[in-house]
Amino acid sequence: MTYCLGIITDTGFVMASDSRTNAGVDHISTYRKLFDFSKPGDRVILLCTAGNLSVTQGIVSELDRDIKSQEDVNLHSLPSMYEVARYIGTKLRKVQEIDEHWLKKDGIEPKCSMLLSGQIKEQEPCLFLIYSQGNFIHATKETPFLQIGETKYGKPILDRTLSFRTHLEAAAKCALLSIDSTMKSNISVGPPINLVLYEKDSLEIKNFLKLRLGDPYLAKIRKVWEECLKQGFNEIPDIDWQHRGSDFSEDVLID
Amino acid sequence: MTYCLGIITDTGFVMASDSRTNAGVDHISTYRKLFDFSKPGDRVILLCTAGNLSVTQGIVSELDRDIKSQEDVNLHSLPSMYEVARYIGTKLRKVQEIDEHWLKKDGIEPKCSMLLSGQIKEQEPCLFLIYSQGNFIHATKETPFLQIGETKYGKPILDRTLSFRTHLEAAAKCALLSIDSTMKSNISVGPPINLVLYEKDSLEIKNFLKLRLGDPYLAKIRKVWEECLKQGFNEIPDIDWQHRGSDFSEDVLID
Numbered sequence: 001m002t003y004c005l006g007i008i009t010d011t012g013f014v015m016a017s018d019s020r021t022n023a024g025v026d027h028i029s030t031y032r033k034l035f036d037f038s039k040p041g042d043r044v045i046l047l048c049t050a051g052n053l054s055v056t057q058g059i060v061s062e063l064d065r066d067i068k069s070q071e072d073v074n075l076h077s078l079p080s081m082y083e084v085a086r087y088i089g090t091k092l093r094k095v096q097e098i099d100e101h102w103l104k105k106d107g108i109e110p111k112c113s114m115l116l117s118g119q120i121k122e123q124e125p126c127l128f129l130i131y132s133q134g135n136f137i138h139a140t141k142e143t144p145f146l147q148i149g150e151t152k153y154g155k156p157i158l159d160r161t162l163s164f165r166t167h168l169e170a171a172a173k174c175a176l177l178s179i180d181s182t183m184k185s186n187i188s189v190g191p192p193i194n195l196v197l198y199e200k201d202s203l204e205i206k207n208f209l210k211l212r213l214g215d216p217y218l219a220k221i222r223k224v225w226e227e228c229l230k231q232g233f234n235e236i237p238d239i240d241w242q243h244r245g246s247d248f249s250e251d252v253l254i255d
Numbered sequence: 256m257t258y259c260l261g262i263i264t265d266t267g268f269v270m271a272s273d274s275r276t277n278a279g280v281d282h283i284s285t286y287r288k289l290f291d292f293s294k295p296g297d298r299v300i301l302l303c304t305a306g307n308l309s310v311t312q313g314i315v316s317e318l319d320r321d322i323k324s325q326e327d328v329n330l331h332s333l334p335s336m337y338e339v340a341r342y343i344g345t346k347l348r349k350v351q352e353i354d355e356h357w358l359k360k361d362g363i364e365p366k367c368s369m370l371l372s373g374q375i376k377e378q379e380p381c382l383f384l385i386y387s388q389g390n391f392i393h394a395t396k397e398t399p400f401l402q403i404g405e406t407k408y409g410k411p412i413l414d415r416t417l418s419f420r421t422h423l424e425a426a427a428k429c430a431l432l433s434i435d436s437t438m439k440s441n442i443s444v445g446p447p448i449n450l451v452l453y454e455k456d457s458l459e460i461k462n463f464l465k466l467r468l469g470d471p472y473l474a475k476i477r478k479v480w481e482e483c484l485k486q487g488f489n490e491i492p493d494i495d496w497q498h499r500g501s502d503f504s505e506d507v508l509i510d
Contacts, residue, residue, distance in 0.1 A: 239464060
């Protein structure tokens, strides 16, 4: 499995991913899932991938090849992030189609999904989720984050704390904690964590981080966070068990 | 969907459940999923249910009927919690078998699962998870909580804060927050929340709570908790973006 998320705010965006890939519990590997296709000064383009590894690697290879061979249509030539998303969706469909028949014959899912974030010069930053069918949605002010892969464990912390107005550094910490919570609760998601913070209109990636297993910063934030949660229980007012006037048997007992 | 959890500690146990049932998004109802079959002074028995509602209601009805008609084997006559779990597992298989053919014919899942907690006089308290196949496991000191239904959203908070030594009142708050987090992130889980705290060797239920939508206590703990999480971000040391010596392009960029 995989867990990747993107957060967009009024001052930029954050992208984060884990690096664990597994085909069953006895075949676990480490693969990067966060890719940078930026052209500094002109555009920033980041891609996170989840799903069938042969398919997602195929897509990334073709995207890269099209840039290097200077195809008419490539990630550096397209005029808007909308068209970039459309182009990647089309690539995804194409690569899936090549292998689909052979995979499904053996009960293997060719499905994958992607997060795409970026900014093209003189345009607004955008964040997209590209589905396995090649269609896509974008994040909005009301829903400023998108997730792919093993998304449930890490969602409550995002739901409780994020908005489009959240400070970008706080959003980056939130992304780290969301991934770290998922890693702790589900062994199919694992380190290293890749994290990128992009400041709107800078048109280059200045802030990135790769946190390996046992990284002291990761250990530190885990410790501080767990203490904070335990402290939270103390701050929550005690449960008033007399709150309900009725008898337990009247209310919860079957009769 | 449903979310129920049980926590066992060295001084007792906590059981909690939401009350939402849905058959698609346009058929949402409220049903109790926490049932009390205790015989005060002799034994405490609590059951939480998830899965196909007609099956779980059938099981609960049969368990109740067997007590009232004083069958030789019933929840009040069995000599140990292990045998209680075995008996409920057998009931589950029986009720599923009655409807299985007719449900599966129309693509409806007869699956269900249950949490069982209890204590019989002069024995130790126990917590079981009964699977849809009728087999079961019990919680241990190393794994002091069990969940059924929509379990992922509420798991990180349990993984980060609970142990067998956790104070029982703190465990109850943790259970509430685990359910509240799930309700906030997933509309298939909803109020009222039923919560029971059982003190070891008391052999009766003294502490229970039903929290309805808009309950001021629920609103209060949600507010305090969200403030605590935001505060937590401030306490986490700032990300040191210079932490990595390598160039981004060397490390994260495709090449």
